[in-house]
Amino acid sequence: MSTITGQAAGPSAARAVQKKPNIVSRIIKHRADYLYVLPALIVMLVVIAFPIYYTIELSFFRTPPNLQMKDKIWTGLSNYSLVLNSSVFHEVTIQTIIWTLASTVFSFLLGLGAALSLHREFVGRGVLRALLLIPYVISAVAASYVWKWLYHSDFGVIGAISVALGFTDEPINFLDNRQTVLASLIVVNIWKEFSFAMVMLMAGLQTVPDQLHRAAMVDGANTWDRFWHVTFPHLKGVSMVTILLLMVANFNSFIIPFVMTGGGPADASHIWITHIYQLAFGRQQWGAASAYAVILFVVMMTLGYFYVKALTRGDETRQGA
Amino acid sequence: MTDTTATRIRPVVKKPVDWWRWAGRVFLTFLLLFTVLPMAWMILTSVKSQFAAMQYPPQWWPAEPTLNNYFKLLDPTQRIGQDFLRYFWNSFYVSLLTTILGVVVAVPAAYAFSRFRFPGRNFMFFAVLVRNMFPAVVFLMPLFLLMRWMGLVNTHGSLILTYLTFGLPLSIWLLKGFYDNIPIQLEQAARIDGATRLQAFLLIVMPLSTPGIIATSIFSFIGAWNEYVYAYTFLSRDDQMTLPVGIQRFFTEFATDWPGLMAATFLMSVPVVVMFLVLQKYFVRALTEGAVKH
Amino acid sequence: MAEVVLQNVIKTYGNLYAVNDVSLTVNDGEFIALVGPSGCGKTTTLNLIAGLLPMSGGDISIGNRIVNDLDPKDRDIAMVFQNYALYPNKTVYKNLAFPLQMRKLPKEEIDRKVQDAARLLDITHLLDRKPRELSGGQQQRVALGRALVRDPAVFLMDEPLSNLDAKLRVQMRSEIKRFHHNLNATVVYVTHDQLEAVTMADKMAVMSGGLLQQYDTPANVFANPVNTFVASFVGSPAMSLIPLEAVGNALRSPEGWELPLSQLNARKAANSTTNKIVLGARHSTLKLHKAATPGAVPGKVYTVEPTGDVTFAQVFINGAVVNISLEPTARIEPDEMVWVEFDQERMHLFDAETTMALKAI
Ligand SMILES: Nc1ncnc2c1ncn2[C@@H]1O[C@H](COP(=O)(O)OP(=O)(O)OP(=O)(O)O)[C@@H](O)[C@H]1O
Ligand SMILES: [Mg+2]
Numbered sequence: 001m002s003t004i005t006g007q008a009a010g011p012s013a014a015r016a017v018q019k020k021p022n023i024v025s026r027i028i029k030h031r032a033d034y035l036y037v038l039p040a041l042i043v044m045l046v047v048i049a050f051p052i053y054y055t056i057e058l059s060f061f062r063t064p065p066n067l068q069m070k071d072k073i074w075t076g077l078s079n080y081s082l083v084l085n086s087s088v089f090h091e092v093t094i095q096t097i098i099w100t101l102a103s104t105v106f107s108f109l110l111g112l113g114a115a116l117s118l119h120r121e122f123v124g125r126g127v128l129r130a131l132l133l134i135p136y137v138i139s140a141v142a143a144s145y146v147w148k149w150l151y152h153s154d155f156g157v158i159g160a161i162s163v164a165l166g167f168t169d170e171p172i173n174f175l176d177n178r179q180t181v182l183a184s185l186i187v188v189n190i191w192k193e194f195s196f197a198m199v200m201l202m203a204g205l206q207t208v209p210d211q212l213h214r215a216a217m218v219d220g221a222n223t224w225d226r227f228w229h230v231t232f233p234h235l236k237g238v239s240m241v242t243i244l245l246l247m248v249a250n251f252n253s254f255i256i257p258f259v260m261t262g263g264g265p266a267d268a269s270h271i272w273i274t275h276i277y278q279l280a281f282g283r284q285q286w287g288a289a290s291a292y293a294v295i296l297f298v299v300m301m302t303l304g305y306f307y308v309k310a311l312t313r314g315d316e317t318r319q320g321a
Numbered sequence: 322m323t324d325t326t327a328t329r330i331r332p333v334v335k336k337p338v339d340w341w342r343w344a345g346r347v348f349l350t351f352l353l354l355f356t357v358l359p360m361a362w363m364i365l366t367s368v369k370s371q372f373a374a375m376q377y378p379p380q381w382w383p384a385e386p387t388l389n390n391y392f393k394l395l396d397p398t399q400r401i402g403q404d405f406l407r408y409f410w411n412s413f414y415v416s417l418l419t420t421i422l423g424v425v426v427a428v429p430a431a432y433a434f435s436r437f438r439f440p441g442r443n444f445m446f447f448a449v450l451v452r453n454m455f456p457a458v459v460f461l462m463p464l465f466l467l468m469r470w471m472g473l474v475n476t477h478g479s480l481i482l483t484y485l486t487f488g489l490p491l492s493i494w495l496l497k498g499f500y501d502n503i504p505i506q507l508e509q510a511a512r513i514d515g516a517t518r519l520q521a522f523l524l525i526v527m528p529l530s531t532p533g534i535i536a537t538s539i540f541s542f543i544g545a546w547n548e549y550v551y552a553y554t555f556l557s558r559d560d561q562m563t564l565p566v567g568i569q570r571f572f573t574e575f576a577t578d579w580p581g582l583m584a585a586t587f588l589m590s591v592p593v594v595v596m597f598l599v600l601q602k603y604f605v606r607a608l609t610e611g612a613v614k615h
Numbered sequence: 616m617a618e619v620v621l622q623n624v625i626k627t628y629g630n631l632y633a634v635n636d637v638s639l640t641v642n643d644g645e646f647i648a649l650v651g652p653s654g655c656g657k658t659t660t661l662n663l664i665a666g667l668l669p670m671s672g673g674d675i676s677i678g679n680r681i682v683n684d685l686d687p688k689d690r691d692i693a694m695v696f697q698n699y700a701l702y703p704n705k706t707v708y709k710n711l712a713f714p715l716q717m718r719k720l721p722k723e724e725i726d727r728k729v730q731d732a733a734r735l736l737d738i739t740h741l742l743d744r745k746p747r748e749l750s751g752g753q754q755q756r757v758a759l760g761r762a763l764v765r766d767p768a769v770f771l772m773d774e775p776l777s778n779l780d781a782k783l784r785v786q787m788r789s790e791i792k793r794f795h796h797n798l799n800a801t802v803v804y805v806t807h808d809q810l811e812a813v814t815m816a817d818k819m820a821v822m823s824g825g826l827l828q829q830y831d832t833p834a835n836v837f838a839n840p841v842n843t844f845v846a847s848f849v850g851s852p853a854m855s856l857i858p859l860e861a862v863g864n865a866l867r868s869p870e871g872w873e874l875p876l877s878q879l880n881a882r883k884a885a886n887s888t889t890n891k892i893v894l895g896a897r898h899s900t901l902k903l904h905k906a907a908t909p910g911a912v913p914g915k916v917y918t919v920e921p922t923g924d925v926t927f928a929q930v931f932i933n934g935a936v937v938n939i940s941l942e943p944t945a946r947i948e949p950d951e952m953v954w955v956e957f958d959q960e961r962m963h964l965f966d967a968e969t970t971m972a973l974k975a976i
Contacts, residue, residue: 030439039430055463113345116345141549145568149583191359223341252457259569277458290462296456507700509696510694517688
């Protein structure tokens with residue numbers, strides 16, 4: 001009555017051996033799955049793959065200002081050398097680095113401070129968090145106009161306050177001054193995005209186990225020790241992602257410099273993105289602008305590699321039917 | 322707690338001042354002022370007359386507050402009002418359509434990325450994510466050409482199509498997280514209970530991922546509402562413009578009307594801020610999802 | 616009601632054989648238990664029967680109908696999942712009604728069946744609650760109810776009791792047993808708890824590493840394990856296994872002693888591929904002596920565990936730990952030298968090489 005199957009699978013083992021399915025048959029087997037991603041894929045293809053290809057192509061040609069593609073002339077790498085050798089490019093690169101790093105560092109630090117201060121429960125905490133988040137939610141265009149008004153050279157309230165408080169004798173011209181313009185714009189950017197870092201880090205703080213804090217307290221650690229040895233290590237992952245996202249966003253920001261100063265005065269507030277825009281749509285130098293974009297592209301891909309790595313951390317593949 | 326009673330055995334230690342806590346309060350106060358004062362000044366300016374705004378030193382508090390700037394913007398019988406309301410409607414229409422289409426496209430894709438193992442899955446997933454890395458401007462030229470070729474320049478279609486791709490990566494990523502957290506056994510149970518794969522998805526999985534759908538919707542909507550670069554490049558006809566671009570026209574045409582501009586800025590921010598305040602929970606979740614794994 | 620037949624069923628994940636050439640027949644109305652250690656392929660087998668996974672090879676039929684390519688919904692089965700898989704956003708009532716709605720039953724009939732099932736399981740007062748407002752035991756009943764409402768041909772249950780505490784588990788065990796009795800349904804019940812299998816099932820199928828090791832009544836599996844794996848898996852405490860060497864009509868230990876074998880056992884030992892033998896004995900068949908006794912082998916007491924009714928002694932014999940049950944009154948100390956007597960009738964001999972039970976042919 002009892003069926004017995006030994007450890008050795010016997011002749012059936014031969015039946016069981018299948019040839020390893022090749023890629024084509026796997027694709028055919030999963031053909032239904034692709035239907036789900038197809039719409040997303042088409043949209044992304046049209047709006048991403050095509051433009052990337054096109055940008056790269058344009059970067060090797062001189063294209064007439066009216067963008068008549070049939071009149072374009074092959075120029076090899078000359079667009080690249082044009083961009084890389086121009087002195088404005090070097091100036092703008094330094095400004096881009098300052099803009100990106102300063103915005104990121106200060107936004108992160110303000111966000112960290114806010115997150116730590118808001119971690120403790122108190123009355124009005126939710127309201128406070130919501131208020132601090134408003135600048136992040138409103139459009140950068142709105143923010144730009146509001147700050148442009150605040151910085152106004154004659155009637156700006158910031159100038160008036162600094163005079164009233166006796167810091168300066170007369171209103172400072174924040175935006176129309178090569179020395180102050182970049183810093184002034186960075187302040188606006190920080191105003192707009194520090195609460196993003198705050199929210200991310202607040203979420204990160206919630207993952208710090210309470211017991212650890214209590215254990216550290218029993219061990220006699222003071223507030224700073226507890227932060228440094230317990231809280232901070234737990235925030236590492238979130239901080240990485242937050243800093244990366246801030247870097248990417250800042251590197252890619254366009255609206256604030258474009259709307260507030262248009263890159264001026266004398267290119268002092270240009271960053272790569274606004275500069276590319278100006279080359280392309282201001283001066284119709286499509287080839288140079290494309291070469292510029294490709295360079296930017298490469299930089300972004302490097303950053304992107306780390307971004308995806310940080311983002312997919314712990315996304316262990318799940319098994320499905 | 323400070324008064325000592327004779328019965329208490331434990332010696333009473335005076336609680337030391339918690340400097341860190343005080344530093345936190347001071348810091349928060351500073352941040353609050355930094356955040357709120359510019360917005361407050363925007364509102365104060367918007368209720369001033371043109372004349373009152375252009376004074377030095379400024380009127381710290383409007384001497385004669387007036388809502389005239391708002392009336393002007395919202396008055397459909399005047400040209401300014403007509404334009405403003407049209408921009409407002411355009412923005413709303415484009416954002417809403419972007420949001421709806423985004424959900425329709427992102428939901429099945431996120432589901433597939435979460436559940437199926439098809440060849441190329443990882444590559445596609447990363448390709449979609451990497452899209453987030455590229456600034457709009459990089460795509461501007463070729464997209465402009467593409468839109469011209471498709472005849473979509475100066476239509477809202479061009480905007481909706483591009484906005485869709487802004488939102489998609491994040492939406493897919495977010496929703497995938499939600500689907501990852503829905504046990505596969507629920508679908509299996511549904512299929513044994515007599516549902517087809519599609520029914521199991523629509524009747525069991527979809528309702529469970531509503532918070533995710535809300536979260537991604539807010540994001541798409543706010544993103545589309547605030548977008549500037551494409552709208553600025555793709556649209557040149559007045560009647561097509563969305564708010565961020567339209568407002569700029571105000572600025573250049575009525576160059577010195579700061580109170581009017583502040584009022585317009587305020588009105589433009591109202592929908593997204595209200596939406597954010599109402600659905601804050603989902604918004605914050607969307608923002609932090611993925612970065613914070615427990 | 617229907618019988619379930621698996622023929623040479625295979626499921627592979629890449630190079631891994633999660634289910635390797637499993638054949639078994641579940642007769643109409645039978646309750647069988649699928650047991651085995653974690654990862655041995657129990658859930659996979661169940662999912663194959665349910666049609667939730669595509670097979671890599673073999674045939675499955677339910678009620679004389681090959682179902683290889685049928686959707687789960689067309690197989691006339693119901694399943695209870697390990698974590699219950701109750702729809703969290705539906706009330707208990709809606710959970711129970713869902714399978715009926717999917718089959719497009721009229722509203723009144725659905726209501727009647729749901730109420731019947733709820734009454735049967737004593738969950739009528741819970742119908743308006745959501746799953747998360749229920750205790751583990753209540754959720755378990757709802758999961759059972761969702762399977763019952765439809766009156767399917769076959770019930771599949773995947774470790775339905777493993778999330779419950781010990782007391783509730785014993786209670787639900789007998790309830791499930793009673794349902795099976797009342798409904799006379801065919802049940803395939805997965806568990807990694809051999810005690811559950813032994814107490815509930817008409818037959819048990821022991822799996823390991825994707826292979827079906829033995830499929831028989833619990834009594835037969837207990838009495839005649841086909842190999843050392845089954846021997847050590849079924850029974851609590853497990854059967855003790857001592858590696859020895861066959862020499863003539865006796866088993867010899869490297870420690871120096873010899874255990875003479877009965878004629879029958881000697882014939883069995885002679886059938887082994889090499890002279891390496893594994894001697895198996897259950898705790899209740901062993902006798903403990905405090906002084907040297909002819910036919911008994913020496914060992915050293917390791918631990919003594921009184922449990923109330925019985926006291927278990929663990930004795931080191933030839934490097935292996937041997938469980939022996941004693942009267943609770945037995946006085947015995949760790950590190951004491953003892954002599955253990957084997958019951959020739961009820962000892963098991965396995966081939967150390969193939970691990971299979973030796974037979975006297
Ligand atoms: N989707 C999958 N992809 C790859 N391997 C899998 C997959 N599902 C299961 N396995 C493997 O198949 C084997 C059998 O898994 P199965 O879930 O059937 O085990 P089980 O006997 O139910 O164990 P448990 O008692 O832990 O539930 C395991 O080794 C498991 O790792
Ligand atoms: Mg299992």
